[in-house]
Amino acid sequence: MQYKNSEKASATIFLQNIPPEAQVTTIEYEGPRFAIYTKNPRFFIENSFIISDIVSSLKKRIVIRADKSIRKSEEETKEIILQKLPKDVSVDRFIFDKVLGEVFIELKDIHKIYSTIGEQNQEIFSLTGWRPKFRKTSSIKSEGLEQVYYALQSDWSNRERILKEVGEYIFRPKIYDKIEVVVSFLGGFQEVGRSCVYVKTNESNILIDCGINPGAKNSIEAYPRLDLYLKNLDELDAIIISHAHLDHCGFLPVLFKYGYEGPVYCSEPTLYLMSLLLSDFIKVSSSESATQLFDTKDLREMIQHCIPLPYGSVTDISPDTKLILNNAGHILGSASVHLHFGEGVYNLVYTGDFKFEKTQLLEAAQYSFPRVETLIVESTYGSKEDIMPPREEVEKYFVNAINHTLSKGGKVLIPVPAVGRAQEIMLVLDRYLRAKEIVECPVFIEGMITDATAIHFTFPDYLSSELRSSIIEQGINPFESEYFTIINKPDEREEVLQQGPAIIMATSGMLEGGASIKYLEALAGDERNKVLFVSYQISGTLGRRVLDGAKQISIIDDEGKIKIIDLKCEVDQVVGFSGHSDYNQIMKFISKLRPKLKNVIVNHGEKNKTINISNNIKKLFHIPAEAPSCLDAMKLV
Numbered sequence: 048m049q050y051k052n053s054e055k056a057s058a059t060i061f062l063q064n065i066p067p068e069a070q071v072t073t074i075e076y077e078g079p080r081f082a083i084y085t086k087n088p089r090f091f092i093e094n095s096f097i098i099s100d101i102v103s104s105l106k107k108r109i110v111i112r113a114d115k116s117i118r119k120s121e122e123e124t125k126e127i128i129l130q131k132l133p134k135d136v137s138v139d140r141f142i143f144d145k146v147l148g149e150v151f152i153e154l155k156d157i158h159k160i161y162s163t164i165g166e167q168n169q170e171i172f173s174l175t176g177w178r179p180k181f182r183k184t185s186s187i188k189s190e191g192l193e194q195v196y197y198a199l200q201s202d203w204s205n206r207e208r209i210l211k212e213v214g215e216y217i218f219r220p221k222i223y224d225k226i227e228v229v230v231s232f233l234g235g236f237q238e239v240g241r242s243c244v245y246v247k248t249n250e251s252n253i254l255i256d257c258g259i260n261p262g263a264k265n266s267i268e269a270y271p272r273l274d275l276y277l278k279n280l281d282e283l284d285a286i287i288i289s290h291a292h293l294d295h296c297g298f299l300p301v302l303f304k305y306g307y308e309g310p311v312y313c314s315e316p317t318l319y320l321m322s323l324l325l326s327d328f329i330k331v332s333s334s335e336s337a338t339q340l341f342d343t344k345d346l347r348e349m350i351q352h353c354i355p356l357p358y359g360s361v362t363d364i365s366p367d368t369k370l371i372l373n374n375a376g377h378i379l380g381s382a383s384v385h386l387h388f389g390e391g392v393y394n395l396v397y398t399g400d401f402k403f404e405k406t407q408l409l410e411a412a413q414y415s416f417p418r419v420e421t422l423i424v425e426s427t428y429g430s431k432e433d434i435m436p437p438r439e440e441v442e443k444y445f446v447n448a449i450n451h452t453l454s455k456g457g458k459v460l461i462p463v464p465a466v467g468r469a470q471e472i473m474l475v476l477d478r479y480l481r482a483k484e485i486v487e488c489p490v491f492i493e494g495m496i497t498d499a500t501a502i503h504f505t506f507p508d509y510l511s512s513e514l515r516s517s518i519i520e521q522g523i524n525p526f527e528s529e530y531f532t533i534i535n536k537p538d539e540r541e542e543v544l545q546q547g548p549a550i551i552m553a554t555s556g557m558l559e560g561g562a563s564i565k566y567l568e569a570l571a572g573d574e575r576n577k578v579l580f581v582s583y584q585i586s587g588t589l590g591r592r593v594l595d596g597a598k599q600i601s602i603i604d605d606e607g608k609i610k611i612i613d614l615k616c617e618v619d620q621v622v623g624f625s626g627h628s629d630y631n632q633i634m635k636f637i638s639k640l641r642p643k644l645k646n647v648i649v650n651h652g653e654k655n656k657t658i659n660i661s662n663n664i665k666k667l668f669h670i671p672a673e674a675p676s677c678l679d680a681m682k683l684v
């Protein structure tokens with residue numbers, strides 16, 4: 048739909064002030080930003096102040112694109128890029144995004160061009176009309192990356208149409224002068240799982256997160272309660288995804304299956320990790336049950352509607368609402384969601400899952416917001432007993448637990464979730480092996496871990512500062528450490544098992560399927576071996592039964608028969624590698640927010656933990672706080 052008097056009309060008038068040598072041909076919506084098309088990209092590179100002038104006058108995000116008529120062919124572009132790069136740098140692959148006029152250039156040795164990347168970008172853009180984006184590759188192709196690349200390259204005219212329509216809708220004229228905001232709690236309140244918050248203003252309808260609860264017994268408890276609040280998906284302006292874990296995004300493709308056609312905002316790594324986890328979810332559920340929640344077509348539709356945003360950028364997502372994503376320190380690309388309503392009327396921050404402490408993998412969650420009135424805060428570790436030991440103690444316990452087994456000639460099995468914890472554990476293992484503080488041995492890695500890890504070093508800017516500079520400045524990538532051996536096929540397991548002392552990392556983290564079960568089956572009978580858990584074991588899972596001291600377990604073998612296994616190996620758990628804030632970190636985060644909050648809403652925790660956090664916020668900080676349950680709602684302003 049075209050709106051009269053829209054912001055685009057005023058932007059077009061404004062552009063008349065730009066000198067004719069800029070050769071601006073048109074201005075288009077590109078989702079939430081304006082794309083200014085030019086036949087003279089060099090003019091904007093040489094006169095960058097003009098772009099800042101436009102941004103400060105329009106108060107909108109803009110991007111300069113080359114007019115399609117001057118874009119070089121893909122073949123010519125490849126040749127020009129290869130000529131521009133140093134001779135000792137070889138490109139693995141080019142991926143062209145016709146809609147945005149961008150080209151991903153995948154290369155292994157990104158550190159060799161790191162110092163000149165800014166110049167390379169400008170030079171290639173002005174010579175070819177394509178905006179380059181350099182990406183580091185690994186020897187292993189990640190399913191998450193491939194899913195997204197495929198969706199970006201297929202049906203590109205559909206994506207072009209989506210971005211234009213999203214822009215038209217965001218910048219439609221406002222109807223009301225006054226702003227009122229109501230939040231409804233559709234999932235993840237007094238519980239962990241199916242996170243979902245519905246934010247409604249006079250003008251806009253926004254959903255934050257849209258997850259599933261994999262442990263739920265029935266659909267009423269498994270999915271967000273959109274049924275009672277939002278029958279018509281057309282009403283939604285936007286969906287925002289805080290991070291890629293399925294309890295925050297697992298229901299999203301279902302919305303596309305039922306006709307949602309609007310944008311999804313998330314960070315760039317979240318788009319790729321989410322695509323990996325959701326496509327794995329399709330594979331697992333198609334092998335287990337006849338009814339599937341969604342299929343690859345819905346997933347592709349979802350990817351085409353995703354609009355990645357960098358941390359810290361202010362983006363209009365509807366006529367009265369702006370969005371800012373900030374680092375949440377939980378997993379790669381995880382973000383807190385800051386919504387700004389009206390011009391300075393009200394601010395809501397939703398933490399999502401967050402870690403308020405620096406780890407080897409990520410920086411601590413960002414806590415400085417220009418203003419926040421209402422905070423929605425997670426409380427996974429919200430009881431007073433949920434205090435994690437200091438990091439050095441955690442690592443020491445971990446190293447001792449491993450050395451104890453290796454020195455007896457045993458193997459250590461670490462069942463681990465593929466995204467987040469696996470990469471943190473890889474970094475810790477590499478550091479201690481390198482320092483010779485862990486008995487020298489091979490580390491075998493199997494399952495989706497490698498896929499997910501490849502996405503980590505594709506986006507080094509989202510990693511901790513030390514890790515980022517190690518990868519892109521020094522060319523040292525600890526994820527590709529010489530100690531790690533990737534197991535690609537199940538028939539390679541035999542070799543692993545025949546070796547002497549070794550560390551094996553395998554998914555799933557709670558022994559619910561995947562390679563970790565296969566290794567457990569092979570290692571359980573020898574008392575020299577050890578299963579070492581590094582993540583929370585939910586009750587009802589096999590991991591929890593093993594941790595609680597079961598002497599025998601039953602598993603389903605490849606022929607579908609039940610098999611009884613005696614557990615003679617040791618079992619241990621390291622507490623403290625969590626990607627969530629503990630009790631103290633949650634309270635410290637709240638105490639740091641300035642100016643003082645008007646109220647706090649506690650979510651994402653078992654009932655007693657949400658209530659404990661809200662009581663303590665009231666008591667210690669004298670801020671009104673609540674722990675609502677699902678289907679409750681609250682008027683903020």
Ligand SMILES: [Zn+2]
Nearest residue numbers: 290292377400
């Ligand atoms: Zn999470």
